[in-house]
Amino acid sequence: MQTCVKSPRNGCALxxxxxxxxxxxxxxxxxxxxxxxxxxxxxxxxSSGLDNTYFTGQNVFSTDAQERxxxxxxxxRLREQIKNTIKVVNxxxxxxxxxxxxxxxxxxxxxxxxxxxxxxxTIIESLTAGLHxxxxxxxESVVTDIIKKLPLVVNIPEEKxxxxxxxxxxxxxxxxxxxxxLAEIKRILEGIxxxxxxxxxxxxxxxxxxxxxxxxxxxxxSRWGNAPAKALEELYGVKNVEFSNVPxxxxxxxxxxxxxxDELGVSSxxxxxxxxxxxxxxxxxYQGVIDDFYNEAGSKSLAIVADESVxxxxxxxxxxxxxxxxxxxxxxxxxxxxxxxxxxxxxVLNTIAxxxxxxxxxxEISDILSNNNIELVLGSSxxxxxxxxxxxxxLDISFxxxxxxxxxxxxxxxxxxxxxxxxxxxVVKEDNHAKELELLEYIGQNVG
Numbered sequence: 001m002q003t004c005v006k007s008p009r010n011g012c013a014l015x016x017x018x019x020x021x022x023x024x025x026x027x028x029x030x031x032x033x034x035x036x037x038x039x040x041x042x043x044x045x046x047s048s049g050l051d052n053t054y055f056t057g058q059n060v061f062s063t064d065a066q067e068r069x070x071x072x073x074x075x076x077r078l079r080e081q082i083k084n085t086i087k088v089v090n091x092x093x094x095x096x097x098x099x100x101x102x103x104x105x106x107x108x109x110x111x112x113x114x115x116x117x118x119x120x121x122t123i124i125e126s127l128t129a130g131l132h133x134x135x136x137x138x139x140e141s142v143v144t145d146i147i148k149k150l151p152l153v154v155n156i157p158e159e160k161x162x163x164x165x166x167x168x169x170x171x172x173x174x175x176x177x178x179x180x181x182l183a184e185i186k187r188i189l190e191g192i193x194x195x196x197x198x199x200x201x202x203x204x205x206x207x208x209x210x211x212x213x214x215x216x217x218x219x220x221x222s223r224w225g226n227a228p229a230k231a232l233e234e235l236y237g238v239k240n241v242e243f244s245n246v247p248x249x250x251x252x253x254x255x256x257x258x259x260x261x262d263e264l265g266v267s268s269x270x271x272x273x274x275x276x277x278x279x280x281x282x283x284x285x286y287q288g289v290i291d292d293f294y295n296e297a298g299s300k301s302l303a304i305v306a307d308e309s310v311x312x313x314x315x316x317x318x319x320x321x322x323x324x325x326x327x328x329x330x331x332x333x334x335x336x337x338x339x340x341x342x343x344x345x346x347x348v349l350n351t352i353a354x355x356x357x358x359x360x361x362x363x364e365i366s367d368i369l370s371n372n373n374i375e376l377v378l379g380s381s382x383x384x385x386x387x388x389x390x391x392x393x394x395l396d397i398s399f400x401x402x403x404x405x406x407x408x409x410x411x412x413x414x415x416x417x418x419x420x421x422x423x424x425x426x427v428v429k430e431d432n433h434a435k436e437l438e439l440l441e442y443i444g445q446n447v448g
Contacts (some may be wrong), residue, residue: 006077007362009332009380012130015139016174017097018060023172025205026092030085031062033099037130044281045313061085078102078112079215092151092206094123095146098344103129116309117153124149134239134360136224136307139171143199143228146209148235149168154206156213156236156274162215164211165189166197166232170246174307174333176401180410181246186220188247188413191274192266207208213238216264221246222309224333239263244348245313246412249321250275250423252280253414278414285418286321290436293322294429302326303369305379306398307333314397315352317417328372329353331380332360332398376431378424393431394422 011019015036021029031037063081078096086094094116098109113125126145128138150156167185182198189196197208197215212218213236218229222243229240240265247256254275261271297300302324305309308331318324329349349356357368365383376393377383381402384394396404396409412415 005361006364007382008134008360009362009382010134010136010174010360011138012100012309013128013133013135013141014097014099014130014137016135016171017126017128017142018138018143018171020139020171020200021095021097022060023178023200023247024093024209025203027206028085028089028091028094029060029097030082030094031060031097031099031424032081032102033061033062034101034106034397035064037062037099061089073247075107075112078107078109078356079115082116082121082123086116086123092122093146093150094121095142096123096125097126097142098125098129100129100131103127103131107159122153124152132276134333135174136171139174139226140224143168144170144231147212147228147231150206150209154210157211159214161211161214162216163193164195164197164215165260165264166215166229167199167221168218168229169220169222169243169309170200171222171224171307172200174399175310176396176404176406177411177416179406180408181412181416184410184413184416185246188253188257188278189260190238191278192261192270194260194266196262198364217241217260219243219260222307240329245309245316248313248317248412248420249417250414251280251320252317253278282414282418287420289421290322292429293421296425296432300325300428301373301375303330303372303374303375303377303379303383304329304397305330305332305365305369305383307331308349310398313354314350314411314420316348317420319352321417322421325375326353328355328357328368330357330359330365332365334358375430393427395427407426444448 018029022025040118061081063077096109096113098107102109109125109127115124116123124145126142128141139146167182170178170181175181178200182201186196186198186201192217198204198214210233215238217239218232218241220226220229220240224246226240226242232238239259245329247253257271257275269380304315304326306314307329311329315326319326329352331349359365362382369383371376376395378395378397380398380400381396382400410420413418
């Protein structure tokens with residue numbers, strides 16, 4: 001029996017596709033849908049503090065399918081929209097996306113795209129309608145499609161680069177700090193002499209996808225990065241190295257760097273020197289705040305509401321480095337514990353928190369938070385006041401974050417770990433100060 005998800009935080013697959021392709025420089029999306037599909041994605045990003053284009057508008061081209069296109073077919077309308085878009089906008093790659101409406105009607109999107117490609121246009125399609133899954137699946141699907149179909153429109157280089165690494169599994173916008181996180185991972189890998197394809201960073205674009213086949217390895221930082229990484233492995237022999245999360249903290253960074261160095265034959269002297277430098281930088285700043293954590297944050301009971309990889313990353317770091325009391329983790333990008341064939345992530349989560357749940361249903365999340373003695377919620381902006389009206393202190397670590405402006409903040413690596421410590425201690429201090437004021441007000445009203 002199908003169940004209704006109340007107040008879901010994840011968009012449909014098409015929203016995930018749009019979030020992904022809009023983060024690639026030079027890619028122009030053309031959506032074969034009614035007008036609502038693209039605008040819903042725009043409104044979601046606008047309200048979450050990511051890419052707020054209130055004045056500049058939404059740069060997504062749509063066929064704006066009407067009722068007549070549903071009844072009689074909209075293939076000719078798509079042909080027209082493709083021609084108009086290419087005429088008006090210069091792009092390195094045009095990608096046609098279908099929607100629930102065009103998928104159910106049966107419009108031959110692939111044929112229209114092939115027709116334009118035969119006319120010399122650099123255009124491919126990704127048939128990932130919203131009904132196929134949520135936004136995480138959208139990322140997985142469209143990145144895989146680009147890798148598989150790019151050879152149809154560009155020449156793929158054959159010469160291998162034994163120092164080049166591809167990064168997958170950090171989802172644009174679903175990971176609200178994706179820009180900063182990708183930049184920090186790139187800095188770390190470049191620190192041991194490697195080159196990095198992040199695909200979604202500043203200055204990156206279609207060229208990185210074209211060169212992905214020449215990489216020595218791909219690194220997948222979540223289950224959502226495995227499909228595109230395995231596509232590269234099958235097509236070009238690029239080995240996929242899987243991690244359950246992005247490293248956060250000096251111990252995690254050291255383990256990550258050593259594993260990648262072993263894979264690529266990086267000199268141990270280079271690796272040791274880099275790790276020593278990172279550890280010294282972390283310790284210098286960590287010592288300046290550790291007493292504050294013992295005095296202010298030691299007894300706080302926490303809940304984490306986030307994607308699996310983010311929950312492992314943030315929860316594991318806070319547990320290891322400040323001894324945080326994490327009572328509950330709610331994983332929002334998986335329906336159940338059984339959804340993954342790999343139990344290692346489940347085992348890690350169970351070492352971090354007393355209880356682990358799997359849902360993105362707003363009502364279920366509210367009930368879970370209500371039934372646990374939680375003081376601080378690390379999640380999205382939706383989670384702060386969910387629990388039956390109880391006001392809870394919050395730190396935004398997951399989508400959506402509509403009360404934040406996000407530029408290039410990171411919560412991974414060494415520098416991201418220090419930022420996480422800083423933000424966490426700040427909200428704890430603010431919460432403690434607010435409680436002190438409430439106590440003083442109560443004493444003033446009721447004593448004497």
